[in-house]
Amino acid sequence: MNRFVTANPSKCIGCRTCEVACALAHSDGAGVEGLGPESFKPRIRMVKTADVSTAVMCHHCEDAPCVNSCPNNAIVYRQHSVQVEQERCLGCKNCVLACPFGVMDVVTVPAVRQFAVMTLSLGVKAQAHKCDLCIGRDAGPACVSVCPTNALTLMDRDAMDETLRRRRERAALEAAEVAA
Amino acid sequence: MEKHMAVCPYCGTGCKLNLLVEGGKVVGAEPLNGVTNEGELCLKGYFGYDFINDTKILTPRLRNPMLRRSRDAAFEAVSWDEAIQYAAKKLSEIKAKYGPDSIMTTGSSRGTGNETNYVMQKFTRAVLGTNNVDNCARVCHGPSVAGLQVTLGNGAMSNSIPEIEHTKCVLVFGYNVADSHPVIAKRIIKAKERGAKIIVCDPRKIETARLADLWLPLNNGSNMALVNAFANVLINEGLYDKEYVANHTEGFDEYRKIVDKYTPEYAEAITGLPAEDIREAMRIYAAAPSATILWGMGVTQWGQGVDVVKGLSGLALLTGNLGRPNVGVGPVRGQNNVQGSCDMGVLPTEFPGYQKVTDPEIREKFAKAWGVPSLPDQIGYRLTDVPHLAETGKLKAMYVMGEDPAQTEPDLTQVRKGFEAMEFVIVQDIFMTKTAMFADLILPATSWGEHEGVFSAADRSFQRFTKAVDAKGDVKHDWEIISLLATAMGYPMHYDNTREIWDELRELCPIFYGVTYEKMEGLGAVPWPCRDLDSAGSKYLYEGNVFQRPGGKGLLFATEWRPPRDQLTEEFPLILCTVREVGHYSCRSMTGNCAALQTLADEPGYVTINPKDAKALGIRDQELVWVSSRRGKVISRASVTDRTNKGAVYMTYQWWIGACNELTIHAVDPIAKTPEYKYAAVRVEAIADQVWAENYVQQEYAKLKGGLSNAVTGATNKAPAYA
Ligand code: SF4
Ligand code: SF4
Ligand code: SF4
Numbered sequence A: 001m002n003r004f005v006t007a008n009p010s011k012c013i014g015c016r017t018c019e020v021a022c023a024l025a026h027s028d029g030a031g032v033e034g035l036g037p038e039s040f041k042p043r044i045r046m047v048k049t050a051d052v053s054t055a056v057m058c059h060h061c062e063d064a065p066c067v068n069s070c071p072n073n074a075i076v077y078r079q080h081s082v083q084v085e086q087e088r089c090l091g092c093k094n095c096v097l098a099c100p101f102g103v104m105d106v107v108t109v110p111a112v113r114q115f116a117v118m119t120l121s122l123g124v125k126a127q128a129h130k131c132d133l134c135i136g137r138d139a140g141p142a143c144v145s146v147c148p149t150n151a152l153t154l155m156d157r158d159a160m161d162e163t164l165r166r167r168r169e170r171a172a173l174e175a176a177e178v179a180a
Numbered sequence B: 001m002e003k004h005m006a007v008c009p010y011c012g013t014g015c016k017l018n019l020l021v022e023g024g025k026v027v028g029a030e031p032l033n034g035v036t037n038e039g040e041l042c043l044k045g046y047f048g049y050d051f052i053n054d055t056k057i058l059t060p061r062l063r064n065p066m067l068r069r070s071r072d073a074a075f076e077a078v079s080w081d082e083a084i085q086y087a088a089k090k091l092s093e094i095k096a097k098y099g100p101d102s103i104m105t106t107g108s109s110r111g112t113g114n115e116t117n118y119v120m121q122k123f124t125r126a127v128l129g130t131n132n133v134d135n136c137a138r139v140c141h142g143p144s145v146a147g148l149q150v151t152l153g154n155g156a157m158s159n160s161i162p163e164i165e166h167t168k169c170v171l172v173f174g175y176n177v178a179d180s181h182p183v184i185a186k187r188i189i190k191a192k193e194r195g196a197k198i199i200v201c202d203p204r205k206i207e208t209a210r211l212a213d214l215w216l217p218l219n220n221g222s223n224m225a226l227v228n229a230f231a232n233v234l235i236n237e238g239l240y241d242k243e244y245v246a247n248h249t250e251g252f253d254e255y256r257k258i259v260d261k262y263t264p265e266y267a268e269a270i271t272g273l274p275a276e277d278i279r280e281a282m283r284i285y286a287a288a289p290s291a292t293i294l295w296g297m298g299v300t301q302w303g304q305g306v307d308v309v310k311g312l313s314g315l316a317l318l319t320g321n322l323g324r325p326n327v328g329v330g331p332v333r334g335q336n337n338v339q340g341s342c343d344m345g346v347l348p349t350e351f352p353g354y355q356k357v358t359d360p361e362i363r364e365k366f367a368k369a370w371g372v373p374s375l376p377d378q379i380g381y382r383l384t385d386v387p388h389l390a391e392t393g394k395l396k397a398m399y400v401m402g403e404d405p406a407q408t409e410p411d412l413t414q415v416r417k418g419f420e421a422m423e424f425v426i427v428q429d430i431f432m433t434k435t436a437m438f439a440d441l442i443l444p445a446t447s448w449g450e451h452e453g454v455f456s457a458a459d460r461s462f463q464r465f466t467k468a469v470d471a472k473g474d475v476k477h478d479w480e481i482i483s484l485l486a487t488a489m490g491y492p493m494h495y496d497n498t499r500e501i502w503d504e505l506r507e508l509c510p511i512f513y514g515v516t517y518e519k520m521e522g523l524g525a526v527p528w529p530c531r532d533l534d535s536a537g538s539k540y541l542y543e544g545n546v547f548q549r550p551g552g553k554g555l556l557f558a559t560e561w562r563p564p565r566d567q568l569t570e571e572f573p574l575i576l577c578t579v580r581e582v583g584h585y586s587c588r589s590m591t592g593n594c595a596a597l598q599t600l601a602d603e604p605g606y607v608t609i610n611p612k613d614a615k616a617l618g619i620r621d622q623e624l625v626w627v628s629s630r631r632g633k634v635i636s637r638a639s640v641t642d643r644t645n646k647g648a649v650y651m652t653y654q655w656w657i658g659a660c661n662e663l664t665i666h667a668v669d670p671i672a673k674t675p676e677y678k679y680a681a682v683r684v685e686a687i688a689d690q691v692w693a694e695n696y697v698q699q700e701y702a703k704l705k706g707g708l709s710n711a712v713t714g715a716t717n718k719a720p721a722y723a
Helices: A017-026 A065-069 A094-098 A142-146 A157-179 B042-045 B082-100 B112-128 B142-149 B159-166 B182-193 B207-211 B223-236 B242-248 B252-259 B264-271 B275-289 B306-320 B337-342 B360-370 B381-389 B412-421 B477-487 B496-507 B596-601 B612-615 B692-719
Strands: A004-007 A047-048 A053-056 A076-078 A079-085 A105-114 A119-129 A150-156 B002-007 B016-021 B025-031 B104-105 B170-173 B197-201 B214-216 B291-296 B329-330 B397-399 B423-430 B441-444 B453-456 B463-466 B525-526 B574-579 B606-609 B625-631 B632-639 B648-654 B680-686
Touching: A004 A053, A017 A047, A017 A142, A017 B042, A017 B596, A065 A076, A065 A094, A079 A119, A094 A105, A142 A150, A150 A157, B002 B197, B002 B463, B025 B042, B042 B596, B082 B104, B082 B397, B082 B423, B082 B441, B104 B112, B104 B381, B112 B337, B112 B360, B112 B453, B112 B477, B112 B496, B142 B306, B142 B329, B159 B182, B159 B291, B170 B182, B170 B275, B170 B692, B182 B197, B182 B207, B197 B207, B197 B275, B214 B275, B223 B252, B223 B264, B223 B275, B223 B306, B242 B306, B264 B275, B291 B306, B306 B329, B337 B453, B381 B412, B453 B496, B606 B612, B612 B632, B612 B680, B625 B692, B632 B692
Parallel strands: B104 B397, B170 B197, B170 B291, B197 B214, B291 B329, B397 B423, B423 B441, B574 B648, B606 B632
Antiparallel strands: A004 A150, A047 A053, A076 A079, A105 A119, B002 B016, B016 B025, B453 B463, B463 B525, B574 B680, B606 B648, B625 B632, B625 B680
């Protein structure tokens, strides 16, 4: 099963701490002072409507529409998650339209090439941009660790099994009550 | 990487954290397992530290003392010696010419800490010889202190923050906990998970209203009517605790007479709430085995704030929800150390430790300890009186420390006139602020992160914070600056460190005596009263239902509802209520200089408006609009949302361009003198030329930022010797 981060709307208070943590976790070490209106591109977004506040991000679908829609096989399943191979991304935006949750985006980043002594600017490069589960971050998903109300959880097979077990137990209890 | 323990400088929750330091620079913050935060931090706690590093995003840090010899001159950087001598001379002259009561000082409820506040009030009373010392509690929880002192005898939260999680009912009144105290919001969510009922009284659909069992969207300005109706239901439905009322309260008959008229049906017309919902709320509240009332600025920032506070404490008294764990009344403090500045006596009425300036024995005790023949016995001026006092010539000099009244006080035009009318203004701060632009002398202080001390959390817990980095530039600790000034004015004052100050004040304040630096080591938190060295402090007040009033009983108090002061008219048909948002703090001098926080929200800020009102005015979401009142006119960005009730608009108060305090009214509570920030009649207008408006905002913003920054760089360049 692919892992994914899930948000609990009855706990979310709409504070956007997760957004900042996500942007920071992908800032290549620039730290908070590197953040600004242009560079702020979190892969998780807090959504507030009249009745709901919650965070939305990639579900790391098992049969992912974004993966299926990519003409250049840039989106792959890796380490129990859906990941983008940025070198292969064309910026065609098929995946953006394919994702039913609106959590895939295409952004442009400055493209550079490093030589031994110099950095060469190559204009801009498109990137399919979405939650990568903070892959490679030792402490795991940054958003989950900062949420002040613990509204976010990392769901892996074990967490999912535990949730399902609890739901079945509740269903059984409810069934027993109905029978009694 | 080094780690330095600190307490978050952004709200009264008092979250403990480590500042991560690399190469003399703060590079991160991580939560610690403090008593109130238990390993959590919010947006500001995690990402609100980079202002220390002088990011200059909004305003520059102050690096040198700066003096301007006449109001039309530019600031020049001067040496500390010159700055202190100049201030001492000016203050002494003004004191000699107009008397001590022509000078006023402020404490700071922010990053400076309790020790500084103690030293400031000592300077004011012992050296200047006046009780004219106040702090920004005046504009926030002043009414809570004034009200609770009358009814229960103590102005603070009765129970501790961790207990909120274990109560069986939370009544949230005029308190947007998610935006004000996110880490306390978690406690409420946990309480709910443990089966507590949540009742929310707020005109807006705030986050807590979403998870409430019952949400009462009352009309803006109807608080007193609702609270009286609550009491009416408790009494008339026999839901109150008769034994408790008989044994532990007084004033019941008088109280009953007043609330008798406020039947839910009568209140329905004023509050706009169905009578049945008002009843239901009190049935839930009274049925809970333990219940907690929490409130915020939605209760206090009114012309009738004190009365409503008294009324709320009455509900707790009627139902016996005091004097034991997991119950009580909670005025949850906004600024991180506003509880502390009150604790330390930066109040015109009280010495540190809530000892009255009008009590001759107390005065005698302090005079003896401070080595002066006598101390002033007249109650001093309040912060909100300042503009008027200055304009009428009663106040000639002001020493403002770590506050920005030219941003945060109501009716800013009035405030500016006040500052201009004064002969001598000292501003002591870490940043160049709008208030500092009125100063004759600017004294640069060390910031949170650059000094140590003790803060008081909202629940009366004293906690220590340590220094993480060395300050850059020619700056000094706040308490050091005050001591130098005192000495220059002929009162030798010297402290080696904050502990020395703390030990001096402990000795003078019986309720703090047992709170030693040792007990606050590491994650230690000690809630006062703590009278003995072997006591761990008091998590909750009024043990055994003994109230801190003569006779030991709680006072039941009610009064008639009064409509708000400002009048809605055809010209100004909407109610403006000022609020706060999660990412910014106070006047924004700190958070506005934090990259992450400024990225999430920048000028001109939002005015939130209901879709129906917006449609009628031809305003679309995210468009720039004019907001005007009888007092001023500002530009703001519309946020059209169903969460805002029809007929009212809301603005946060930290913006310069969208400065809602240009619009607010100077109508204050008669007792606490807290302004009615929550109700001003305004008009909102669409702007046809949005491109012009966007440019206007950018230009004005750049102009303001440039003005502040030039004042600092100009002065520093002129005198490179001190740069
Ligand atoms: S950090 Fe948590 S509470 Fe805040 S917006 Fe994100 S999910 Fe919601
Ligand atoms: S981007 Fe959208 S479609 Fe692709 S895995 Fe994530 S949620 Fe599924
Ligand atoms: S798991 Fe990492 S990448 Fe995904 S939303 Fe959270 S912080 Fe962003």
